[in-house]
Amino acid sequence: MEWSVFQQYGPMLLRGFGITIFCWIMGTILGMALGLMIALAQRYGPRPLRWLLQAYIEVIRGTPFLVQLFVLYYGGPLVGLRLDALPAGLLGLTIYGSPYFAEIFRSGFNAVPKGQIEAARAIGMAEVSIIRRILLPLGLVSALPALVNFSIILTKETVILSIITVPELMYQVSRMSTETFRYLEANFVLALFFWGLVEAISRLGRRFETRITQHLIERV
């Protein structure tokens, strides 16, 4: 192993890692938001819309992220969608994650006992209030472990953005490798960065989960 190359490439890798984290955060937030809208539309929307969304879910889940990103970045301009690498990457991550998030939210909503929704209906609560006050908070609690889990999967999907030249960590690592032939060191650092990131997310997720479920667990 030869570590001196990092004196030169360290800052670049750190910048790349920053962009990786940025892409991950944005992709997760936007993907979750879109997924939540899909899940709600599938629960309350008219039937044709539900079919359309189901088709969307099947197509996106059924194709590799790499292919989706190619289609978006290189195929987009053919239909007038000309995006820079970073926005294209973020949009790609959002689209890619949304059906998984939608399914996680759906199962979270299904885990809310029907009786608790009925109790709200019985006192005359409007559907919007029921969603906001009962369905969302309780559904999110059930969905939380799966949401954290998929967010962790998404961290590693960000490396694919390197193929459309988003200057994230993988991109910088490849560049360093080809310029210095230090493949092993570069990829070792890549692994280390991701491991740290995933560890941090899962710890945060667990802490958050403990906090929001503390009142829900029966303690005698």
Add this chain to the structure above:
Amino acid sequence: MVQASSVEIRKVNKFYGPFQALTDIDLSIPPGKVTCLIGPSGSGKSTLLRCINFLEEYDSGEVLIDGQMIGYDAPGKKMSGRKLREMRRGIGMVFQQFNLWPHMTAQENVAEGLIRVRGLPKAEAASRAAEALRKVGLADRMANHPARLSGGQQQRVAIARAIAMEPKLMLFDEPTSALDPELVGEVLTVMKTLASEGMTMVVVTHEMGFAAHVADQVAFMEAGELVAVDAPSRILHQPEDARIQSFLRTYHERNAF
């Protein structure tokens, strides 16, 4: 005295696919009185009860609350969500499984409807919730979440949640069936108080003692049909119908020791 609603059920039918859950039910529930629905499980008691606040949609016939049909503007024409919610505001319901919202404290559970449905300011809703919880004997449990309450306490919170809305009619769907035997009494006591205040109450129950002592009329159902409606003593002590006799025989055998 509370303002009490009357309920008129006329020729109500309810199907689940090909299965007929309710057949031509006719039942008058007078204001300020307690009506108990009894009968074997699967006889349609709960289904009928849930038709009264339209949690269950009946397919034909009429359910009239103070003369106004619930769920439909006219036969076959569903009423708007807004109108249905308006009608439900006057009808409290208590469930077998309590159905409290686990992420809210007892007080928040009771205040929620006052804030979201009645539009009360938070402070006023909180003080009215406290009042309702005092009434069911839970003044010292207001800050507890449901997971920290016993079944009997949870059910009393559920009753407080319903009465805080100042309903004119209360529906109870097997309110004590999920409780340990020693916790049944505290819930029945609260229900008796409510009955003595002149609330119209419809109670699906297996508590024959409650039916015998508190009910003004008892309706016996079997296989989706209303077999008999009469004074509790007539149904429980001198039943004429063989189906009621057989049901009570099973009940007594199970409770004998």
